[in-house]
Amino acid sequence: MKTLSGKRILIVDDEPDVTELISYKLAREGCEVEVLNDPLQVIGTAREFRPDLFILDIMMPELDGLKVCRLIRADRELKSVPVIFLTARGEVENRIEGLEQGGDDYIAKPFDTKELILRIGSVLKRSGPGTEKEKERLVSGSIVLDEELHQVSVAGKEVELTATEFKLLKLLMQRKGRVLTRENLLVNVWNYDTNTETRTIDTHIRRLREKLAGDSNPIETVRGVGYRFIAN
CATH class of the missing domain: 3.40.50.2300 (Response regulator)
Structure with a gap:
Protein backbone atom coordinates (compact mmCIF):
# COMPACT_ATOMS: atom_id res chain seq x y z
CA MET A 1 0.00 0.00 0.00
CA GLY A 128 -1.60 14.84 10.10
CA PRO A 129 -4.04 14.23 12.94
CA GLY A 130 -3.10 11.77 15.64
CA THR A 131 -5.19 8.89 16.83
CA GLU A 132 -7.70 9.38 19.63
CA LYS A 133 -5.25 7.82 22.09
CA GLU A 134 -2.48 10.23 21.10
CA LYS A 135 -4.50 13.43 21.34
CA GLU A 136 -3.64 15.59 24.31
CA ARG A 137 -4.31 18.93 25.93
CA LEU A 138 -1.11 20.32 27.43
CA VAL A 139 -1.04 23.35 29.72
CA SER A 140 1.96 25.23 31.08
CA GLY A 141 1.48 28.71 32.51
CA SER A 142 -0.52 30.72 29.99
CA ILE A 143 0.32 28.31 27.13
CA VAL A 144 -2.34 25.79 26.11
CA LEU A 145 -1.76 23.21 23.37
CA ASP A 146 -4.88 21.35 22.26
CA GLU A 147 -3.99 18.52 19.90
CA GLU A 148 -7.58 17.62 19.05
CA LEU A 149 -8.22 21.17 17.81
CA HIS A 150 -4.62 21.48 16.58
CA GLN A 151 -4.53 24.83 18.33
CA VAL A 152 -2.13 26.73 20.58
CA SER A 153 -3.00 29.76 22.65
CA VAL A 154 -1.00 32.11 24.87
CA ALA A 155 -2.95 33.98 27.55
CA GLY A 156 -6.18 33.09 25.75
CA LYS A 157 -5.01 34.38 22.36
CA GLU A 158 -4.56 31.87 19.55
CA VAL A 159 -1.05 31.60 18.11
CA GLU A 160 -0.58 30.44 14.53
CA LEU A 161 1.99 27.64 14.25
CA THR A 162 3.11 25.58 11.28
CA ALA A 163 2.70 21.80 11.52
CA THR A 164 6.38 21.40 12.40
CA GLU A 165 6.31 24.14 15.04
CA PHE A 166 3.22 22.52 16.59
CA LYS A 167 4.87 19.11 16.84
CA LEU A 168 8.08 20.65 18.19
CA LEU A 169 6.20 22.55 20.92
CA LYS A 170 4.16 19.46 21.79
CA LEU A 171 7.30 17.39 22.32
CA LEU A 172 8.95 20.10 24.43
CA MET A 173 5.82 20.49 26.59
CA GLN A 174 5.39 16.74 26.99
CA ARG A 175 8.92 16.55 28.36
CA LYS A 176 9.04 19.90 30.16
CA GLY A 177 11.89 20.28 32.56
CA ARG A 178 13.98 17.75 30.63
CA VAL A 179 16.80 18.67 28.25
CA LEU A 180 16.26 17.52 24.66
CA THR A 181 19.31 17.43 22.41
CA ARG A 182 19.14 18.74 18.86
CA GLU A 183 19.68 15.20 17.61
CA ASN A 184 16.80 13.95 19.75
CA LEU A 185 14.51 16.65 18.33
CA LEU A 186 15.54 15.86 14.76
CA VAL A 187 14.70 12.19 15.22
CA ASN A 188 11.39 12.75 17.04
CA VAL A 189 10.06 15.76 15.12
CA TRP A 190 11.65 15.48 11.68
CA ASN A 191 12.18 11.67 11.61
CA TYR A 192 15.69 12.31 10.33
CA ASP A 193 18.92 10.58 11.20
CA THR A 194 21.49 12.49 13.23
CA ASN A 195 23.55 13.46 10.16
CA THR A 196 20.93 16.01 9.13
CA GLU A 197 21.76 19.73 9.54
CA THR A 198 20.98 20.59 13.20
CA ARG A 199 20.67 24.30 12.41
CA THR A 200 17.20 23.40 11.23
CA ILE A 201 16.29 22.97 14.90
CA ASP A 202 17.75 26.35 15.91
CA THR A 203 15.73 28.12 13.20
CA HIS A 204 12.45 26.55 14.30
CA ILE A 205 13.18 27.20 17.97
CA ARG A 206 13.82 30.87 17.21
CA ARG A 207 10.51 31.16 15.35
CA LEU A 208 8.68 29.35 18.13
CA ARG A 209 10.14 31.65 20.76
CA GLU A 210 9.00 34.69 18.82
CA LYS A 211 5.45 33.37 18.65
CA LEU A 212 5.38 32.47 22.36
CA ALA A 213 6.98 35.74 23.44
CA GLY A 214 3.93 36.60 25.53
CA ASP A 215 4.95 33.88 28.00
CA SER A 216 8.52 35.20 28.53
CA ASN A 217 10.13 32.62 26.27
CA PRO A 218 9.68 29.32 28.15
CA ILE A 219 12.15 27.50 25.87
CA GLU A 220 15.56 27.55 27.49
CA THR A 221 18.85 26.96 25.67
CA VAL A 222 21.18 24.51 27.37
CA ARG A 223 24.49 25.55 25.88
CA GLY A 224 26.25 22.83 23.93
CA VAL A 225 23.43 20.34 24.50
CA GLY A 226 19.98 21.39 23.30
CA TYR A 227 16.75 22.89 24.63
CA ARG A 228 14.41 22.58 27.59
CA PHE A 229 10.83 23.71 28.14
CA ILE A 230 10.73 25.44 31.51
CA ALA A 231 7.88 24.21 33.74
CA ASN A 232 5.62 27.02 35.03
Whole structure:
Protein backbone atom coordinates (compact mmCIF):
# COMPACT_ATOMS: atom_id res chain seq x y z
CA MET A 1 0.00 0.00 0.00
CA LYS A 2 1.42 3.37 -0.98
CA THR A 3 1.78 5.70 2.03
CA LEU A 4 0.97 8.81 -0.04
CA SER A 5 -2.09 7.34 -1.71
CA GLY A 6 -4.94 9.84 -1.90
CA LYS A 7 -2.85 12.83 -0.79
CA ARG A 8 -3.35 16.07 -2.73
CA ILE A 9 -0.11 17.81 -3.70
CA LEU A 10 0.17 21.23 -5.34
CA ILE A 11 3.47 21.76 -7.17
CA VAL A 12 4.51 25.32 -8.08
CA ASP A 13 7.59 25.69 -10.28
CA ASP A 14 8.21 27.73 -13.41
CA GLU A 15 10.20 24.86 -15.01
CA PRO A 16 7.77 22.48 -16.79
CA ASP A 17 10.40 19.71 -16.93
CA VAL A 18 10.64 19.73 -13.13
CA THR A 19 6.91 19.78 -12.50
CA GLU A 20 6.35 17.03 -15.06
CA LEU A 21 8.91 14.75 -13.37
CA ILE A 22 7.59 15.32 -9.84
CA SER A 23 3.99 14.99 -10.97
CA TYR A 24 4.73 11.67 -12.66
CA LYS A 25 6.52 10.24 -9.61
CA LEU A 26 3.81 11.37 -7.18
CA ALA A 27 1.03 10.04 -9.40
CA ARG A 28 2.74 6.65 -9.27
CA GLU A 29 2.53 6.89 -5.47
CA GLY A 30 -1.22 7.37 -5.72
CA CYS A 31 -1.25 11.14 -5.16
CA GLU A 32 -3.66 13.58 -6.74
CA VAL A 33 -1.40 16.25 -8.20
CA GLU A 34 -2.05 19.80 -9.40
CA VAL A 35 0.74 21.64 -11.24
CA LEU A 36 1.25 25.38 -11.65
CA ASN A 37 4.00 27.04 -13.66
CA ASP A 38 2.59 30.48 -12.85
CA PRO A 39 2.98 31.44 -9.16
CA LEU A 40 0.40 34.23 -9.48
CA GLN A 41 -2.33 31.58 -9.62
CA VAL A 42 -1.36 29.77 -6.42
CA ILE A 43 -3.86 31.06 -3.86
CA GLY A 44 -6.91 30.82 -6.11
CA THR A 45 -5.97 27.34 -7.32
CA ALA A 46 -5.15 26.13 -3.80
CA ARG A 47 -8.49 27.26 -2.39
CA GLU A 48 -10.24 25.13 -4.99
CA PHE A 49 -7.85 22.16 -4.97
CA ARG A 50 -7.44 21.98 -1.15
CA PRO A 51 -3.93 20.47 -1.13
CA ASP A 52 -2.48 18.45 1.74
CA LEU A 53 0.96 19.86 0.90
CA PHE A 54 2.67 22.49 -1.27
CA ILE A 55 5.94 22.03 -3.15
CA LEU A 56 7.31 25.48 -3.98
CA ASP A 57 10.23 26.52 -6.11
CA ILE A 58 11.91 29.66 -4.74
CA MET A 59 13.41 31.31 -7.81
CA MET A 60 10.38 32.15 -9.95
CA PRO A 61 9.67 35.32 -11.94
CA GLU A 62 7.13 37.89 -10.71
CA LEU A 63 6.49 36.12 -7.40
CA ASP A 64 9.17 33.99 -5.71
CA GLY A 65 8.48 30.99 -3.52
CA LEU A 66 9.25 32.82 -0.26
CA LYS A 67 6.56 35.41 -1.02
CA VAL A 68 4.15 32.66 -2.05
CA CYS A 69 4.80 30.93 1.28
CA ARG A 70 4.04 34.15 3.18
CA LEU A 71 0.77 34.46 1.27
CA ILE A 72 -0.12 30.88 2.19
CA ARG A 73 0.65 31.46 5.86
CA ALA A 74 -1.49 34.62 5.83
CA ASP A 75 -4.48 32.89 4.21
CA ARG A 76 -7.13 31.69 6.67
CA GLU A 77 -7.97 28.60 4.61
CA LEU A 78 -4.41 27.55 3.75
CA LYS A 79 -2.23 28.67 6.67
CA SER A 80 -1.81 25.21 8.22
CA VAL A 81 -0.93 23.38 4.97
CA PRO A 82 2.73 22.25 5.07
CA VAL A 83 5.23 23.65 2.55
CA ILE A 84 8.34 22.04 1.09
CA PHE A 85 10.75 24.32 -0.75
CA LEU A 86 12.48 22.82 -3.78
CA THR A 87 15.17 25.10 -5.17
CA ALA A 88 18.60 25.48 -6.71
CA ARG A 89 19.64 27.74 -3.83
CA GLY A 90 21.04 25.11 -1.48
CA GLU A 91 23.33 27.10 0.83
CA VAL A 92 22.71 26.93 4.58
CA GLU A 93 21.62 30.59 4.69
CA ASN A 94 19.04 29.93 1.97
CA ARG A 95 17.64 26.91 3.84
CA ILE A 96 17.35 28.93 7.03
CA GLU A 97 15.61 31.75 5.16
CA GLY A 98 13.09 29.28 3.74
CA LEU A 99 12.35 27.81 7.16
CA GLU A 100 12.02 31.27 8.69
CA GLN A 101 9.40 32.19 6.09
CA GLY A 102 7.22 29.29 7.24
CA GLY A 103 8.54 26.33 5.26
CA ASP A 104 8.44 22.86 6.80
CA ASP A 105 11.30 21.41 4.77
CA TYR A 106 13.84 22.42 2.13
CA ILE A 107 15.32 20.29 -0.66
CA ALA A 108 18.03 21.54 -3.01
CA LYS A 109 18.14 20.91 -6.76
CA PRO A 110 19.26 18.66 -8.29
CA PHE A 111 17.26 16.29 -6.11
CA ASP A 112 16.65 12.57 -5.85
CA THR A 113 12.96 11.77 -6.38
CA LYS A 114 13.06 8.93 -3.84
CA GLU A 115 14.33 11.33 -1.19
CA LEU A 116 11.68 13.87 -2.15
CA ILE A 117 8.91 11.28 -1.74
CA LEU A 118 10.31 10.24 1.66
CA ARG A 119 10.48 13.88 2.76
CA ILE A 120 6.90 14.47 1.64
CA GLY A 121 5.76 11.42 3.60
CA SER A 122 7.63 12.62 6.68
CA VAL A 123 6.13 16.12 6.54
CA LEU A 124 2.61 14.78 6.00
CA LYS A 125 3.01 12.32 8.86
CA ARG A 126 3.90 14.99 11.38
CA SER A 127 1.22 17.38 10.10
CA GLY A 128 -1.60 14.84 10.10
CA PRO A 129 -4.04 14.23 12.94
CA GLY A 130 -3.10 11.77 15.64
CA THR A 131 -5.19 8.89 16.83
CA GLU A 132 -7.70 9.38 19.63
CA LYS A 133 -5.25 7.82 22.09
CA GLU A 134 -2.48 10.23 21.10
CA LYS A 135 -4.50 13.43 21.34
CA GLU A 136 -3.64 15.59 24.31
CA ARG A 137 -4.31 18.93 25.93
CA LEU A 138 -1.11 20.32 27.43
CA VAL A 139 -1.04 23.35 29.72
CA SER A 140 1.96 25.23 31.08
CA GLY A 141 1.48 28.71 32.51
CA SER A 142 -0.52 30.72 29.99
CA ILE A 143 0.32 28.31 27.13
CA VAL A 144 -2.34 25.79 26.11
CA LEU A 145 -1.76 23.21 23.37
CA ASP A 146 -4.88 21.35 22.26
CA GLU A 147 -3.99 18.52 19.90
CA GLU A 148 -7.58 17.62 19.05
CA LEU A 149 -8.22 21.17 17.81
CA HIS A 150 -4.62 21.48 16.58
CA GLN A 151 -4.53 24.83 18.33
CA VAL A 152 -2.13 26.73 20.58
CA SER A 153 -3.00 29.76 22.65
CA VAL A 154 -1.00 32.11 24.87
CA ALA A 155 -2.95 33.98 27.55
CA GLY A 156 -6.18 33.09 25.75
CA LYS A 157 -5.01 34.38 22.36
CA GLU A 158 -4.56 31.87 19.55
CA VAL A 159 -1.05 31.60 18.11
CA GLU A 160 -0.58 30.44 14.53
CA LEU A 161 1.99 27.64 14.25
CA THR A 162 3.11 25.58 11.28
CA ALA A 163 2.70 21.80 11.52
CA THR A 164 6.38 21.40 12.40
CA GLU A 165 6.31 24.14 15.04
CA PHE A 166 3.22 22.52 16.59
CA LYS A 167 4.87 19.11 16.84
CA LEU A 168 8.08 20.65 18.19
CA LEU A 169 6.20 22.55 20.92
CA LYS A 170 4.16 19.46 21.79
CA LEU A 171 7.30 17.39 22.32
CA LEU A 172 8.95 20.10 24.43
CA MET A 173 5.82 20.49 26.59
CA GLN A 174 5.39 16.74 26.99
CA ARG A 175 8.92 16.55 28.36
CA LYS A 176 9.04 19.90 30.16
CA GLY A 177 11.89 20.28 32.56
CA ARG A 178 13.98 17.75 30.63
CA VAL A 179 16.80 18.67 28.25
CA LEU A 180 16.26 17.52 24.66
CA THR A 181 19.31 17.43 22.41
CA ARG A 182 19.14 18.74 18.86
CA GLU A 183 19.68 15.20 17.61
CA ASN A 184 16.80 13.95 19.75
CA LEU A 185 14.51 16.65 18.33
CA LEU A 186 15.54 15.86 14.76
CA VAL A 187 14.70 12.19 15.22
CA ASN A 188 11.39 12.75 17.04
CA VAL A 189 10.06 15.76 15.12
CA TRP A 190 11.65 15.48 11.68
CA ASN A 191 12.18 11.67 11.61
CA TYR A 192 15.69 12.31 10.33
CA ASP A 193 18.92 10.58 11.20
CA THR A 194 21.49 12.49 13.23
CA ASN A 195 23.55 13.46 10.16
CA THR A 196 20.93 16.01 9.13
CA GLU A 197 21.76 19.73 9.54
CA THR A 198 20.98 20.59 13.20
CA ARG A 199 20.67 24.30 12.41
CA THR A 200 17.20 23.40 11.23
CA ILE A 201 16.29 22.97 14.90
CA ASP A 202 17.75 26.35 15.91
CA THR A 203 15.73 28.12 13.20
CA HIS A 204 12.45 26.55 14.30
CA ILE A 205 13.18 27.20 17.97
CA ARG A 206 13.82 30.87 17.21
CA ARG A 207 10.51 31.16 15.35
CA LEU A 208 8.68 29.35 18.13
CA ARG A 209 10.14 31.65 20.76
CA GLU A 210 9.00 34.69 18.82
CA LYS A 211 5.45 33.37 18.65
CA LEU A 212 5.38 32.47 22.36
CA ALA A 213 6.98 35.74 23.44
CA GLY A 214 3.93 36.60 25.53
CA ASP A 215 4.95 33.88 28.00
CA SER A 216 8.52 35.20 28.53
CA ASN A 217 10.13 32.62 26.27
CA PRO A 218 9.68 29.32 28.15
CA ILE A 219 12.15 27.50 25.87
CA GLU A 220 15.56 27.55 27.49
CA THR A 221 18.85 26.96 25.67
CA VAL A 222 21.18 24.51 27.37
CA ARG A 223 24.49 25.55 25.88
CA GLY A 224 26.25 22.83 23.93
CA VAL A 225 23.43 20.34 24.50
CA GLY A 226 19.98 21.39 23.30
CA TYR A 227 16.75 22.89 24.63
CA ARG A 228 14.41 22.58 27.59
CA PHE A 229 10.83 23.71 28.14
CA ILE A 230 10.73 25.44 31.51
CA ALA A 231 7.88 24.21 33.74
CA ASN A 232 5.62 27.02 35.03
